Amino acid sequence: MAPRRSRYIVLAFLAIFLITFLSHYRDKWKHVAINDFAATGSILQQELDSLSADIPGNRTPPDSNTKYPHGKPIPNHEYTRMIVVPKKKAEDTTWLDTELPDTPKAVYVVDDWWAPLRPPKNKGNEAMVYLSYIIDFYDKLPDISVFIHAHRSAWHNNDLLDADTAMMIKHLSSARVIREGYMNLRCQWYPGCPGWLHLDAQKENEEKKEEVLVKGAWMELFPHDPMPPVLGQPCCSQFALSRDRIREVPLKEYVRLRKWILNTKLRNSMSGRIFEYLWQYLWTGSATICPSMHVCYCDGYGACFKNETKFQEWFEMRYYIRQDEWRLLGWELQEATFADLISKGRRKEAALVERGSEEQMKALKGKIDERWIVLDSWRGGALEYGKDPQVRARLAGREWREGDGY
Known part of the structure; x- marks a missing residue:
């Protein structure tokens, strides 16, 4: 479009x-x-x-944003993908097949008990579906799983790509997802970066009501991990994961996290919003992941400015x-x-x-x-x-080797 x-x-x-x-x-x-x-x-x-906040001191440095090993993309390899989508019966997702006909989809209908794919309960917004997909497909995952919302256009999609989810997926670099393991699909920092949820917050913030709840949730979700002072990444729970990165976390851990959503007394919207700023910790071990916006667009989608x-x-x-x-x-x-x-x-x-x-x-x-x-x-x-892989490597701060054709 x-x-x-x-x-x-x-x-x-x-x-x-x-x-x-x-x-x-x-x-x-x-x-x-x-x-x-x-x-x-x-x-x-x-x-x-947020453009003025996107400076080296606030950015997540390349190759230092994870406790897990980075993947090694295979030049010119055709990686398999699955698009994971939570939806209600009334929501129209036909655009997925119209725009991305060759990509398999796992569409979970949260309010239809008879749907082929459905979560155990409609609770926790997209977090329930994302975890259910991983649990259901853990042993048969594609190379890359892309987790998105049901709507094609949204304010939180990437403006440089028309705020269009279909366009984002078409331009998404499989090589970057394989290399990073976890890639937030949103490049722009606001809301979420360079730091968003302060775990010592005492008063409710109208813009981020989940902030005063995240400390208690952290102690239940990660009881053995030190509590960071702040959590941050670009909003809004749309991301891509490599199979290897998903499997760095044991299946039983995903089951435990989903059980927390099922049992928590927090209202539906709040439990989902808490996970919005926990995904990066789950799959990288870092409380804050704020890559350069330009690097995200360039290495992630091939939109590289001079x-x-x-x-x-x-x-x-x-x-x-x-x-x-x-x-x-x-x-x-x-x-x-x-x-x-x-x-x-x-x-x-x-x-x-x-x-x-x-x-x-x-x-x-x-x-x-x-x-x-x-x-x-x-x-x-x-x-x-951005079609030149050497340009993408240079702007991303990666060492270039002849033959790295991705």
Whole structure:
């Protein structure tokens, strides 16, 4: 899917939802100023800020992020894969077969007792399904297992790859997964890096309510391991694992962890969110795994910019484009609100609606489109540059040997 087409689809769905919502609750809704829409992208601002945090002192150094041995990829080898997906009956996952027809899937339906694959209980969000898959397939694992959510597009997917799970999997480097053993599919640091859950937290943080619970959970889950001061990795429980790395942990340990989810009195969402920041510890032995964002994109997906500055420029421009897209969406929603009030004869209320002029909207659309063309060009160049395995090795800080054709 083309980047600009993808973003317009996302914005269209959001606009339809908000227009429907506002229409339904019109009498209870107070008019929102256009500037409020422009300020909505707090996540985008946090991600922009995280670029400045992605410095050597905060990064996980290459080849030092695991207590387990690194794998040795075989050049040009066709590794087998399995995509692991938790879903509800009502969720549409047909995109998996449409976009990735040749990759086997293990789709666990959490609310259908008669489904071929199902967890013992719908509890703990995706953590229950991920552990159930490993338990069920421990003796017949593919080379690589890719653990993802059921939705194709999400804010927590990689922006450089259109926030599209299908595109991420298509570009995913099997060699990096084999080499690293455990690879978080999300490259951007926020939320999660360079440190996220502080185990000494006393007060609940609205953004990470699980933080005050993780200390107690740690003592139950890893009673013999020293408690780290902080846990961190990019959110949001989507990752790839090599078969060897999965089997570094005994089967009985996965059974024990799943039993904890089944028995814990923590509510469903909290037990799942705690595991979101424990996976890296389980499969690397490190409490914090925050690789360079550029290295993640380059070595993990083949999107390699000439240097760190060019990489950051892509995300900075994308941030300002998204700001303008929020502003444009705000205007479009206000126009819909105005038209709805006029159609109901409520002209006094309609007069209070802050609207952008047709000329302003047209100019803003043109500005957005022009800059997306630039971003598309930059990304295309990065993907072309990243086809060279020597480039990927250099940017990842790996020693290059002639013949390492991966």
